[in-house]
């Protein structure tokens with residue numbers, strides 16, 4: 536089935552593309568939400584400004600009313616004082632006059648005139664006081680309503696400030712989500728690029744140099760003893776996070792443990808290979824039989840601490856090609872092992888067994 540590996544690769548690419556598209560849509564939705572929140576925030580800020588102005592006006596109005604009331608109170612007190620004084624004077628005057636009325640008869644009419652006018656003044660003063668009290672009463676009502684208005688504006692302002700805080704929080708949360716979606720997308724795009732670049736490079740390199748000779752032995756061996764710590768296919772990347780395609784299996788063999796050629800072949804690459812670190816790629820020629828009969832088979836050994844072969848070397852199955860390490864994008868010593876058919880990665884376990 537020659538199309539199998541290729542179509543699988545295409546499927547993987549399509550999966551990543553779909554994921555990127557999904558993330559972009561989510562991002563657009565969140566950006567839209569953020570824009571709305573920011574507009575709302577702007578409106579709220581404007582309302583807060585208006586509210587603060589109103590509050591200032593209300594406070595000024597209240598202060599004016601308070602100063603009017605206190606000046607009325609002062610006037611009132613002054614008037615009361617003058618009335619009291621006049622009343623005392625009249626009383627005193629009346630007493631004196633009663634004693635003197637018979638002796639100073641020429642002064643009597645003047646006295647009564649004087650008394651009459653003084654009483655008239657008192658009457659007027661009392662009227663003025665009543666007026667003042669009425670005014671004071673009206674001002675007190677105005678003051679009460681102004682204070683009520685001020686309280687309402689204050690509570691409105693408090694509400695706006697709370698709303699602003701909520702909106703700010705929401706905007707921050709949305710921005711964080713957008714950032715996360717972007718990072719996720721970038722990881723996928725990176726994975727996509729890396730998958731395409733490295734796979735493509737390896738594919739081309741393998742395609743260019745593979746000889747047509749059939750492999751002598753169709754049985755592949757496990758290059759190092761140890762558990763499979765990460766399987767082939769989609770997984771959460773240990774270094775970048777996010778879902779990525781794993782083009783091989785990770786085998787947790789002993790650090791600096793010897794890595795053996797899985798089959799006989801010719802060394803296609805021996806050296807650093809991007810995120811793969813120190814890498815050996817062996818070309819095994821065309822498969823003699825089995826599922827991939829007639830297709831070119833190669834194996835790849837990554838993250839090595841040291842490489843024991845050179846490009847162009849003929850190696851035999853079981854020969855040491857390098858030592859386990861953690862070079863390149865790796866969280867710890869392990870062997871990243873790939874099997875490629877016509878340059879495209881397939882699950883190595885179909886070749887080396889579990």
Ligand SMILES: [Zn+2]
Pocket residue numbers: 765781783784785870871872
């Ligand atoms: Zn790996």
